[in-house]
Amino acid sequence: MGRLKKSKVDKSPFKLRQRQLADGRISLFIDHIHDGKHSYEFLKLYLQPETSEKIRRENNRTARLADDILKKRMEAYIEKEADKLSESSLTETPLSDFIDVLIAEKERKNHRTKQFVTVKGNLQMFRPDTRMCDIDKGYCIDYADWLKHTCISRLGKPLAPQTAFNYFWHLGIILSNALRMGYIRHNPWCRLDSGDKIREPERLHRFLTLDEVRILEETPCRHELVKRAFLFSCFCGLRISDVLNIRWSDICSNNGLTYASIIMKKTSRPISIPLTSKALHWLPEKNDDSPKIFGGLPSETQINKHLKKWVSEAGISGNIHYHVSRHTYGTMLMTAGVDLYTASKLMGHSDIRATQVYSQIIDKKKQEAVSLIDNVF
Template sequence: MGRLKKSKVEKSPFKLRQRQLADGRISLFIDHIHNGKHSYEFLKLYLLPETSEKIRRENNRTARLADDILRKRIEEYFEKEADRIGERDLAETPLSEFIDILIAEKKRKNNRTNQFVTVKGNLQLFHPDTRMCDIDKRYCIDYADWLRHTCVSRLGKPLAPQTTFNYFWHLGIILSNAYRMGYIRQNPWCLLDSSDKIREPERQHRFLTLDEVRILEDTPYHHELVKRAFLFSCFCGLRISDVLNIKWSDIYSNNGLTYVSIIMKKTSRPISIPLTAKALHWLPERNDDSPRIFRGLPSETQINKHLKKWVSEAGISGNIHYHVSRHTYGTMLMTAGVDLYTASKLMGHSDIRATQVYSQIIDKKKQEAVSLIDDVF
């Protein structure tokens, strides 16, 4: 099957660009592409060389202001596109085109869209050329059955239960938005019985116990930077996407504490985390030749291969990948008695329900411990 074409609605003709000036400043401007021609809107906003923490924070405010202007230009553009599309009966809109509109709306709000792009491709494989008016209760039930028994991954394997659940429930999100925006008069998702829907499987979050962390600390590994990065994340909870880009300028001291302050790549949310002595211990020696702290780390795929080998050498079983470090940090917080609200802020969660997972893990471990006592006696 050929590669799916992107809708014109999904594409924005506006891009935020940078230009280095002779005095060291970086000028921010918007590049507007129309009919193959470029026009430029210079914002009179400048990023200064980051010689102090105050300037770094000012640059962050300037960058956010430029992003706000860009989003406004994009929003105005897509409002015109929506008006153009609205000239015909909305119910006749192809499902793929509506998903493009939904993706564009989420991009304007800086929300993640990867899952919607994937689901769009799956829905086109399931029933090509589907219109909004074609979607009913039977369509939803058949889609659930197709995901369970027919749809396969890129490697040709059946979908994992969690993936099946995610794809199916994204159809529900799409239909809820279609009803909200007037593309359908009745939401067929509301007609489904609980038995018609795919249920979410119970998640198994692998994490390292304190003893396992100590074993890894004592186990040498030839790729020292991989070891340092992983243990650093165990004690601060940063994702690999953030660790790969973290800079020395992101670390600062205030009132005797050392913090790392970044904008998380996954959520685009700013976060400032106080670093423990353990986290600071696993930072590599500072190299003035590079602003990045963990410069030289391999790709995430290669890092996970290193982790499997290192963990095996340490005698620890289980599927250990880099994100296990974040789960480990979360369970450490719960074990230490940190309240849910504080833990959610330390981990950068926008929804406290994501943090509750770690509390549930600890509760389950307590129940297992009590059961062991009952078994002994």
């Protein structure tokens, strides 16, 4: 039966519950506790008796949908509680305290928070004791200037352009959330001109060539499951967050093709990817003790450490981390002549401009190849 995730919100006023029906189905509903009284929201979502693998997959998707609704109810509750606070108390809130609130909210949604923790420390170095009411257009412009010309990294060097860009744009994300949650009444970020903002430096994504992929296939890795997971992603494009959570029940066959049907963790968008024979080849043997396909993988940090050792032993240079597998898949699609629209759907991009990056990489490689011919002659 599809499993309901246990809410990680301590003392949450919302609980996802279930009730057995006479026909064998299980009805899912939300129990809202307010002032000691219970009110119920019946979701019209049902878990079916699991008589087949198809029904099991449907139950898993239904359980995830119910959990998403629960999270939305909690988010609306948080916003409502924020609105109850007076405007003066909100604007006097220290910036660092609001970032703590934002981090806690993202942790409840199982989102990554490491970057926000880093930016919080960076903003405290810029101007300690900043309050929400102190942040205006001038503050944002001064912060951009400080990042570009004054801020020093832990190694005692000026910030790399990409790092300065990331820090600056995270301030924009923080302010957007502050407006949404009622901690500020106007977002000064919206008053910035394009010249006031730090622009993202142009960069080319690192990807593996087909020859490099073949070399890695032939090179042993000290952690076999890391090798399988990485090469699996090279041939299907799944992010590490999705690979860590993909289950055997997410793999299905239809009309002779095998698909991975998941809800992407980063975007919460459902996606169904046809798996090539290469991708299927690198799936591990099914373990009945674990519903997750790659359940034995270590943490993401440890995965990247194993990758670096493996890539180094294979004689491949460059900074290779797990996300390179997704870039490799994207460039494979472009090299094979897949159109942008189809490629964007296969990669789960909501904006086709994200897919165009891979097309630009291929175009640049073609230009370099032509230049090499010119140089020879």
